[in-house]
Amino acid sequence: MYESKRLGYLFVMPFILGILAFNLFPFAASFALSFTDYPLIGSPTYIGLENYEKMVFDDDLFWKSLTVTVSFALIVVPARLAVALFIAQVLNFKLRGINFFRAAYYLPTILGGSIAISVMWKFLFQQKGLVNIILDTVGIDPIPWLANERYAVWTIVALNTWQFGAAMVIFLAALQGVPKSLYEAAEIDGASFWQQFRSVTLPIITPVIFFNMIMQIVNCFQEFNAPYMITEGGPLYSTYFMAIYIYDEAFKYFNMGYASALSWVLFFLIVAIAGVLFWSSKYWVFYSGEKEKAR
Amino acid sequence: MFKRKTLAALTFTALVSLTSAAFAEDASIRFAWWGNEARAANTLKVIKLFEEKNPGITVKAEYSGYDGYQTRLSTQFAGGTEPDVMQVLLAWLPMFSKKGDGFEDINKFSSLINLEEFPKTTLEQVSINGKMQGVPIGSTGFLFLYNKEPWQKAKIDYPKTWDELFEAAKLMRERLGDDYYPLDPTTQGSFLISLSWAMQKYNVNFIDPDEPKVSMSEEQVADWLRFFKRLENEHVLVSIKARTAMGGASKPTSQMPDWVEGKWGGVYSQDSTLTSRADTLTGGLDQLEVGPYIMLPDAKTAGTMSRTGFIYSISKHSKQQEAAAKFINFLTTDAEAARIIGTSRAIPASKTQWDVLTKENLIPPIQKIGTGQIMELDEEGLVPRFSLYFEHPLIYKLLFNTFEELSFDKTTPEEAAPKLIKEATRILSRL
Numbered sequence: 001m002y003e004s005k006r007l008g009y010l011f012v013m014p015f016i017l018g019i020l021a022f023n024l025f026p027f028a029a030s031f032a033l034s035f036t037d038y039p040l041i042g043s044p045t046y047i048g049l050e051n052y053e054k055m056v057f058d059d060d061l062f063w064k065s066l067t068v069t070v071s072f073a074l075i076v077v078p079a080r081l082a083v084a085l086f087i088a089q090v091l092n093f094k095l096r097g098i099n100f101f102r103a104a105y106y107l108p109t110i111l112g113g114s115i116a117i118s119v120m121w122k123f124l125f126q127q128k129g130l131v132n133i134i135l136d137t138v139g140i141d142p143i144p145w146l147a148n149e150r151y152a153v154w155t156i157v158a159l160n161t162w163q164f165g166a167a168m169v170i171f172l173a174a175l176q177g178v179p180k181s182l183y184e185a186a187e188i189d190g191a192s193f194w195q196q197f198r199s200v201t202l203p204i205i206t207p208v209i210f211f212n213m214i215m216q217i218v219n220c221f222q223e224f225n226a227p228y229m230i231t232e233g234g235p236l237y238s239t240y241f242m243a244i245y246i247y248d249e250a251f252k253y254f255n256m257g258y259a260s261a262l263s264w265v266l267f268f269l270i271v272a273i274a275g276v277l278f279w280s281s282k283y284w285v286f287y288s289g290e291k292e293k294a295r
Numbered sequence: 296m297f298k299r300k301t302l303a304a305l306t307f308t309a310l311v312s313l314t315s316a317a318f319a320e321d322a323s324i325r326f327a328w329w330g331n332e333a334r335a336a337n338t339l340k341v342i343k344l345f346e347e348k349n350p351g352i353t354v355k356a357e358y359s360g361y362d363g364y365q366t367r368l369s370t371q372f373a374g375g376t377e378p379d380v381m382q383v384l385l386a387w388l389p390m391f392s393k394k395g396d397g398f399e400d401i402n403k404f405s406s407l408i409n410l411e412e413f414p415k416t417t418l419e420q421v422s423i424n425g426k427m428q429g430v431p432i433g434s435t436g437f438l439f440l441y442n443k444e445p446w447q448k449a450k451i452d453y454p455k456t457w458d459e460l461f462e463a464a465k466l467m468r469e470r471l472g473d474d475y476y477p478l479d480p481t482t483q484g485s486f487l488i489s490l491s492w493a494m495q496k497y498n499v500n501f502i503d504p505d506e507p508k509v510s511m512s513e514e515q516v517a518d519w520l521r522f523f524k525r526l527e528n529e530h531v532l533v534s535i536k537a538r539t540a541m542g543g544a545s546k547p548t549s550q551m552p553d554w555v556e557g558k559w560g561g562v563y564s565q566d567s568t569l570t571s572r573a574d575t576l577t578g579g580l581d582q583l584e585v586g587p588y589i590m591l592p593d594a595k596t597a598g599t600m601s602r603t604g605f606i607y608s609i610s611k612h613s614k615q616q617e618a619a620a621k622f623i624n625f626l627t628t629d630a631e632a633a634r635i636i637g638t639s640r641a642i643p644a645s646k647t648q649w650d651v652l653t654k655e656n657l658i659p660p661i662q663k664i665g666t667g668q669i670m671e672l673d674e675e676g677l678v679p680r681f682s683l684y685f686e687h688p689l690i691y692k693l694l695f696n697t698f699e700e701l702s703f704d705k706t707t708p709e710e711a712a713p714k715l716i717k718e719a720t721r722i723l724s725r726l
Contacts, residue, residue: 040373041391126542128552147540149703235539236703251366252688254390256373 034261040254051261062262064237065245069266072153072241073220076160080216081209084164088171089197102172109165118159118229122146125155125230146231149238156226156239167212174208175201206285214274221270242266322618327357328382329364331571334639341632345625352618372397379613380622384605385421386686388428389726395423399609402427404620412628412645420603429606430623433641435567436601436669436678437487439586442576444557445475453586457492460589464531467560474553477560479533480526482545484563485702486694487600489526493519494598494679495591502690504680507723513712520708520715524701533559535702544699549575561586566665567604567641585665588672597677600685601669604641633657642666689722 034051038044055062091102111117124130125145132142145151178201186196202209224243227233233240233248242262250259328338335358342354357378359367365387371377372391383391383398391397401408408430410418417431441453449470454460460477467475480488493515494500501519503510511519527534533553538544541551548554548562555575562572573580588597607623609616625632633648637657643649652658658666672678684690697715700706706714 039390040369041397042393122542127537127540129542144536144540146542147536232544234544234699235536236699236705251369253692254369 030260030263033257034264036257036260038255038257038260040250040256044257047257051258052265054258055261055265061237061240061245062265065240065242066269068153068238068240069221069223069242072157072160072223073217075157076220077213077216079157079161080164080167081212083161084167084212085171085209087164088168088175089201091168091172092175106165106169109163109168115225115229118226121155121159121226122230147235149236152231152235152238155230156223159226159230160220160223167216170208170212171205174205178204203286207287210277210281210285214277217273217277218270221266321351321353322615323353323355324380324613324615324618324622325355325357325378326380326622327364327368327378329359329361330382330639331360331574333571337636337639340635341626344631344635345622348625349618349621352615352621354622375612377610377612379610379615379619381608381610382432382605383429383608384686385603386683388421388423389683389687392423392428395426395428397611398428399611399613399616400426400428401430401609401620404609404617407617407620408624409628409645412647414644417603417644421606429608430627431603431644432605432607432627433567433644434602434669435565435604435641436672437484437491437563437565437599438569438665438668439478439561439589440564440569440572440665441561441584441586442554442557442559442582443584444578444582445471445560449475453584454589455587457589457591460531461525461529463560464529468530471558473530474558475560476533476558477531479538479548479551479554479559479562481548481562481564482535482695483691485523485532485535485698488532488563489519489523491589491598492522492591494596495594498595500679500681500685502682502685502719502723504682507682507684507726509716509719509723511716513716516715517708517712520697520701520711523698524708527702535699548572565604566662566669567638569662569665570638570659580659580661583661585661585668588668595677596679597672599669599672599678600681601673601678602681603644638662684723684726687722687726689726690719693718693722 033044035046035048036044037047037050087105091098091105095101108117126132127142127144127147129145131145136142143151145155182200182204183196186200191199222243223241224247227239227241228244228247231239233244243266246259246262246266249255249262326342328334330338338358339356342356346353365384368377368381368383369391388397401410402425410427410430413431417434418427421428421431439453445467446453449467451463451466451470452459454463454477464477467477478488490501493511496518497511497515499510499515501509501511501516526532535544538546538551541553543551548559548564549572551559553559554562554572557576564572569583569585570580573583576582588599590597607626609619609623613619626636627643628645628647630647630651633643633651634655634657636643637652638659642658642662643652669678693715697706697711701708701711
């Protein structure tokens with residue numbers, strides 16, 4: 001018994017060591033570094049709360065990047081969830097060649113985070129790109145997608161919404177888990193498709209909606225590749241996400257202490273939003289067996 | 296029995312010492328640089344030649360494009376795992392080696408690196424607190440490089456004065472269309488080209504070359520910014536806004552489709568990267584010409600930024616510093632190395648390599664003209680000194696933000712000037 005336990009620990013040891021070395025240690029170290037002035041080359045100097053004070057009272061770029069990130073999450077999370085749920089609902093029908101469509105819709109998620117797709121996106125939306133060429137054929141003047149503060153962020157939103165595959169697969173699994181008997185009962189009661197969806201499907205899959213929402217929020221707050229590759233954070237910082245700001249401060253300007261403080265603010269922000277969502281979940285998420293709440 | 300044991304022990308000792316001697320002679324060094332494909336191909340050939348001439352030393356090449364190079368290097372620095380030999384931009388010295396202790400002092404290797412090959416002033420430029428931070432590769436300066444095609448098509452001569460430049464822009468637009476511009480400034484060029492004019496007018500640099508402080512007055516800075524706006528508004532420069540719309544505010548000129556199609560008449564370019572501008576032109580180098588340096592009448596300075604561009608430095612953490620020094624000496628002073636590398640980095644700073652390239656006609660004629668122009672301006676005392684801090688990433692970020700806001704009409708020169716001075720002063724005081 002003891003021997004097998006030891007063997008078990010031995011097998012999980014690489015994972016535990018990996019977590020300790022590459023996750024927990026940097027996590028703790030970055031917290032300590034957030035109270036220092038650490039120019040990367042040289043030793044960190046303790047400066048107390050100075051980084052946090054500077055961020056709040058003396059750094060317009062922090063507020064700008066925070067606004068950009070939060071606005072982006074507010075748009076992309078509902079958009080991606082809605083598209084993912086809609087497509088999952090469509091793919092839940094028994095159609096010929098459905099497996100092909102499921103794979104095809106999942107494909108952008110596999111490719112979406114890659115640098116190559118971001119480069120392609122940039123080509124699509126540049127002044128003489130495919131999108132403007134298509135608009136031109138229907139008589140619409142070219143739109144400076146990448147050079148306009150209002151439009152630039154929408155190119156990133158479009159790319160992110162397109163990457164709905166991961167959420168869609170989870171929704172699809174949830175939809176397939178909804179008992180058929182409930183739909184049959186609803187049909188006998190004369191419920192329309194929309195009524196069935198609203199009163200049967202949605203309540204039953206709320207735990208999955210909740211899960212997807214949390215995952216998407218975390219992803220959106222950490223968005224880096226697309227704005228870095230497509231718009232370089234511009235124009236005029238209109239796509240300057242927190243993750244880019246942290247990266248620039250750490251590796252372009254060597255302010256590792258300040259970058260650590262920014263990271264912790266981002267972390268607390270995600271934790272706070274997740275906390276509010278968890279708290280609110282008792283009002284709108286229905287788990288099986290919780291009849292009282294559902295009523 | 297005793298004899299046999301003694302013999303065995305002696306054999307063992309001999310074997311161990313021979314083996315360790317062999318290990319001691321073997322050295323493996325890592326060498327990192329950035330650059331285009333031509334530079335990479337030439338450098339790999341030189342590495343091979345060095346290894347042939349120095350058995351026991353192997354050089355592991357770590358090369359990439361410019362994007363991300365500094366980031367990778369800084370991360371390696373933080374972990375103490377930077378390469379033994381690295382190509383470093385002089386402007387990074389205030390970050391990597393503020394007090395001169397970031398890199399190994401090259402003076403320590405004066406028996407291995409022939410420092411007499413380099414001009415004294417150049418060696419002083421690359422030293423901090425008396426510690427030489429690296430070996431200069433070559434100097435570089437900004438000039439006006441033209442694609443002759445649109446100029447010939449529009450039947451316009453290259454401008455010699457700023458007024459002629461504005462007139463050329465007007466004519467080029469009228470004769471060829473709205474897509475045609477005399478100059479693409481690139482990211483840094485947008486502020487450097489207008490700074491050149493401001494320095495010609497006021498004979499003062501934005502940042503004092505001797506101490507980290509702003510030396511221009513508010514009115515002078517405002518005038519500089521107004522001139523930049525005029526260059527954009529009067530269709531002289533491809534605007535930052537237009538470049539952003541084309542998907543590349545910071546993309547090199549040679550990668551921009553309008554340059555490839557011959558719609559942009561020129562670029563404000565460094566003479567060291569002059570040949571790379573022809574990479575995507577169908578006519579190659581023959582399509583390019585160096586124009587006269589545009590000047591204001593009676594200007595006391597040309598305002599071009601000319602300095603030692605980059606250096607080869609040795610890591611403080613390197614365990615093979617002598618091998619690294621030998622390699623740097625080979626790269627920068629060897630005649631055969633010069634024949635292979637040519638001018639893919641810059642016109643070499645060392646005497647031997649310069650002699651080889653000039654005597655054997657290995658410098659492309661256009662590069663000779665370009666470098667000749669910078670040298671001529673220098674001899675006439677028209678090349679100003681620039682502070683190392685001018686190219687600090689924080690100052691560059693500030694300048695780029697200011698010029699981007701101006702290009703997008705989010706601010707005016709009058710509003711931006713005091714802000715620029717205040718913020719630059721704040722950054723400089725912290726550096």
